[in-house]
Amino acid sequence: MATPPAPQTPEQPAASGPVGVPVAPSEPAKKKGTLGKKILGVVVAIVLALFWRLGLPHLTGEAPVHAEAGDCVVVTGPENDPKVESAGCTEKVADLFKVVKVVDNTFDLDKCQGVADVALAQQLETDKFVLCMEPVKN
Template sequence: MATPPAPQTPEQPAAPASFDAPVAPSEPAKKKSGLGKKILGVAVAIAVALFWRLGLPHLTGEAPVHAEAGDCVVVTGPETDPEVKSAGCAEKVADLYKVVKVFDNTFDIAKCKDVAEVALAQQLETDKFVLCMEPVKN
């Protein structure tokens, strides 16, 4: 059976204070002006909007690839919203295509009719283009 601790008497020192407690009160922090907060808020909002519009698609790989003739790409996803990624022509992957010709400033996939078996219209920001492609046999 364990014995309970002896009760504390007034002569015994109290438990040591926490080291996190402030020693002396400090001066109150100076408030920023309302105009400074507004400017900072607007600057942060603009930076976030620009990153969301311009940077995020490139970081996440969601931006369409503007390949050149001779490049190889992998096309996945539904026909109505395909995802195109650059790839090496020697890679052993499904849905690998070699770009035969690129038509800039158009969405007219009919231009690929006499050039290649597969056509894919893409838009990268204001740049629109059509990739004419042939499947790569692995």
């Protein structure tokens, strides 16, 4: 007559082998690809941060335009936060200006005196500059 097995406690693993044959405890599953996933996560975070800092303002049109002399631009928005967008010089839009001169590394609007009627200081990343402009009659 066989004796019934003793009830198992939570500390004892369930035996899966034949009765009376000890079962070796299984090794914990190795984490595969954990380092690769961490590296990928860091790379994705860096790409998103760079896109947010450098790419998003250009896609949404929030970055100021660093126009060259001879380019035409449209200026919109309030005086304390004007928005400058590139435009064709033949466009029929209000507030169209032709850039006469660009003065780099300054916010000094007086640099346009005697050169143009309108001066607008802008900053693009670390570049600061003044656009000296004349209104385009359309």
